[in-house]
Amino acid sequence: ERFEQAFVVVRQQLLDAFAAQGVPNDAQTWYKRNIDYNVPGGKLNRGLSVVDSVETMKGRPLTDGEFLQAAVLGWAVEFLQAFFLVLDDLMDKSITRRGQPCYYRVPGVGTISVNDATMLESAIYQLLKLHFRNETYYVDLIELFHDTTFQTSTGQLLDLITAPEDSVDLSKISLEKFQLIALHKTAYYSFYLPVALAMHMCQIPAAYPSSSRAETVHPYALARSILLPIGEYFQVQDDFLDFAGSPEKIGKVGTDIIDNKCSWCINMALGAASPAQRAILDTNYGRRDAEMEARVKTVFEEVGLREKYRVYEEKVYAEIMALIESVPDDEDVVLKREVFTNFVDKIYKRQK
Amino acid sequence: ERFEQAFVVVRQQLLDAFAAQGVPNDAQTWYKRNIDYNVPGGKLNRGLSVVDSVETMKGRPLTDGEFLQAAVLGWAVEFLQAFFLVLDDLMDKSITRRGQPCYYRVPGVGTISVNDATMLESAIYQLLKLHFRNETYYVDLIELFHDTTFQTSTGQLLDLITAPEDSVDLSKISLEKFQLIALHKTAYYSFYLPVALAMHMCQIPAAYPSSSRAETVHPYALARSILLPIGEYFQVQDDFLDFAGSPEKIGKVGTDIIDNKCSWCINMALGAASPAQRAILDTNYGRRDAEMEARVKTVFEEVGLREKYRVYEEKVYAEIMALIESVPDDEDVVLKREVFTNFVDKIYKRQK
Ligand SMILES: [Mg+2]
Ligand SMILES: [Mg+2]
Ligand SMILES: [Mg+2]
Ligand SMILES: [Mg+2]
Ligand SMILES: [Mg+2]
Ligand SMILES: [Mg+2]
Numbered sequence: 001e002r003f004e005q006a007f008v009v010v011r012q013q014l015l016d017a018f019a020a021q022g023v024p025n026d027a028q029t030w031y032k033r034n035i036d037y038n039v040p041g042g043k044l045n046r047g048l049s050v051v052d053s054v055e056t057m058k059g060r061p062l063t064d065g066e067f068l069q070a071a072v073l074g075w076a077v078e079f080l081q082a083f084f085l086v087l088d089d090l091m092d093k094s095i096t097r098r099g100q101p102c103y104y105r106v107p108g109v110g111t112i113s114v115n116d117a118t119m120l121e122s123a124i125y126q127l128l129k130l131h132f133r134n135e136t137y138y139v140d141l142i143e144l145f146h147d148t149t150f151q152t153s154t155g156q157l158l159d160l161i162t163a164p165e166d167s168v169d170l171s172k173i174s175l176e177k178f179q180l181i182a183l184h185k186t187a188y189y190s191f192y193l194p195v196a197l198a199m200h201m202c203q204i205p206a207a208y209p210s211s212s213r214a215e216t217v218h219p220y221a222l223a224r225s226i227l228l229p230i231g232e233y234f235q236v237q238d239d240f241l242d243f244a245g246s247p248e249k250i251g252k253v254g255t256d257i258i259d260n261k262c263s264w265c266i267n268m269a270l271g272a273a274s275p276a277q278r279a280i281l282d283t284n285y286g287r288r289d290a291e292m293e294a295r296v297k298t299v300f301e302e303v304g305l306r307e308k309y310r311v312y313e314e315k316v317y318a319e320i321m322a323l324i325e326s327v328p329d330d331e332d333v334v335l336k337r338e339v340f341t342n343f344v345d346k347i348y349k350r351q352k
Numbered sequence: 353e354r355f356e357q358a359f360v361v362v363r364q365q366l367l368d369a370f371a372a373q374g375v376p377n378d379a380q381t382w383y384k385r386n387i388d389y390n391v392p393g394g395k396l397n398r399g400l401s402v403v404d405s406v407e408t409m410k411g412r413p414l415t416d417g418e419f420l421q422a423a424v425l426g427w428a429v430e431f432l433q434a435f436f437l438v439l440d441d442l443m444d445k446s447i448t449r450r451g452q453p454c455y456y457r458v459p460g461v462g463t464i465s466v467n468d469a470t471m472l473e474s475a476i477y478q479l480l481k482l483h484f485r486n487e488t489y490y491v492d493l494i495e496l497f498h499d500t501t502f503q504t505s506t507g508q509l510l511d512l513i514t515a516p517e518d519s520v521d522l523s524k525i526s527l528e529k530f531q532l533i534a535l536h537k538t539a540y541y542s543f544y545l546p547v548a549l550a551m552h553m554c555q556i557p558a559a560y561p562s563s564s565r566a567e568t569v570h571p572y573a574l575a576r577s578i579l580l581p582i583g584e585y586f587q588v589q590d591d592f593l594d595f596a597g598s599p600e601k602i603g604k605v606g607t608d609i610i611d612n613k614c615s616w617c618i619n620m621a622l623g624a625a626s627p628a629q630r631a632i633l634d635t636n637y638g639r640r641d642a643e644m645e646a647r648v649k650t651v652f653e654e655v656g657l658r659e660k661y662r663v664y665e666e667k668v669y670a671e672i673m674a675l676i677e678s679v680p681d682d683e684d685v686v687l688k689r690e691v692f693t694n695f696v697d698k699i700y701k702r703q704k
Contacts, residue, residue, distance in 0.1 A: 023506060024532075027509055030509065031509070108516060108518070114469075115508045118473075119505045122498065122505060126502070129495065139494075146478075146481075150471070153474060154379075157468070158376075161464070166460070180375065180376075184373070
């Protein structure tokens, strides 16, 4: 469809810019594979949500020019995600992603993937320069990507050092840490970033007086206050699907248990485990061994993790809907509630 | 000295910004070690050359405010270098750097180093935002770092795929490839970047009419036309020292031969080798084996690589000096010849 047609444009611009450096064919082929292997094959939720948000806020269909700009921002988010996923799979020693071997596992790639990841990151700023250089909000877009990159790296660091491979210590795990990790490694880039990009494209200012109330509206902070909780909910889903999802549906084999992750699942299990179950978790969690992983999964089932998840999802859904209700919906408001409900509708009860 | 004092300021700003995200102590300690292990311990030539260039172009001592800004740009270059070196050592499987184990070899670090590298890269843009956000040339600085990062990644890619670990094929090696690699992976970030940053800080425009000749001056292109050849010369030195330098002096053990690199040395050896010597190179180059490496080194000695290097260095030195002579030195010229001679003086006949 239209969003994927924009990828054809964007991809060609990047390949042309790369070739313009005078590099040989084998390097051009490599760069092309890097992009094609890592960028387009996902669900594209993040990228599409930029376009959807711009459309919702403008309240009318986009012109071709507007659509391309919104789609470029969407693809820039997908490049950022690709950059992080390539590195994440290497660090997590993951096996599959989107139904294919993780990129670092492609023969001949290996650790070259870390340089390829930086090239995917560079593509973001090349695209912004090509499509937004003359816009007043060009610097805002760049800074937003910089800030989000730093927040996500911070989340990855927390995720990695809370779960060192070589020393499992379940007392280091807590729900507060889970939340801090989810906020940084997922919520900012997956939820706040797409909406904030769309807001900049719609030239929403940092603050303005409310038309209906005697107060100043800070629309970016308002958006954040709703999107970050949605991001935490999304991470809970991601962790639950890592345990309970089917590899065919989610496109990857879960590794959180053997990776010793501070996931929502282990937090719930620790909170409900009997001393005997706790002992099993202590001995078997975070080990690179399939039998030990299976023992942990048995405890997860025994403590009723599936039911806990069902209850959590109903509760958090209601909470988020209440947050969205608190957004002013005066006629002249640009940041419409629909921007947020779009997200929730997409992820509520997702199976992949 | 003064430049290192600026590091204390810069480092504290980064640590404060990191802590402001509400992250736990162990993460703060990790981030601090990341910075301290990877950023300050080098020769600082690149960073210092920003400050030197600004001083030379202004033609007077810098005020405290100017010095700090120039030093921040210098440290930003050092952060960029640290970002690339952390990834480079992992990809090259290097052992030591600056007289200590490569960062990825520090116990508990491993592939987490790739996320740490991205945090060093993020620091660049945090520093630019803190110190240059209100300058008219803020966007120019950001774009220059973006462009340079992409060029350097491109050079790393060329370096890596020209020298795949698993299939040695010396017919893929050529002096043109060496030059393309050197230009991208070294010359832009080590030589052009520091001077171009200094030029932006001195508000040198992209083009202006010459005062003495009937032509338009393009000062950034002019700087590039001199600094990129200096960068190639520097890479030749780097490759030669990888073979002939002493690990105590250069702070690392050379790995170019076992890494199958398209280095200046192997190019020179291939150009001068007898059929028998060529056969030795074909069988022994690019193998992870100390005896094979020693055989290659013997051929390097037999073909007279040391003498070839001596001759090369004299010739390229003269060529670069001639290039510098061609820079206009009217009284009102800001881009003084001294900006370039400073660089050449620092690297001519270097042993480390
Ligand atoms: Mg991970
Ligand atoms: Mg992962
Ligand atoms: Mg997961
Ligand atoms: Mg190296
Ligand atoms: Mg290398
Ligand atoms: Mg070298």
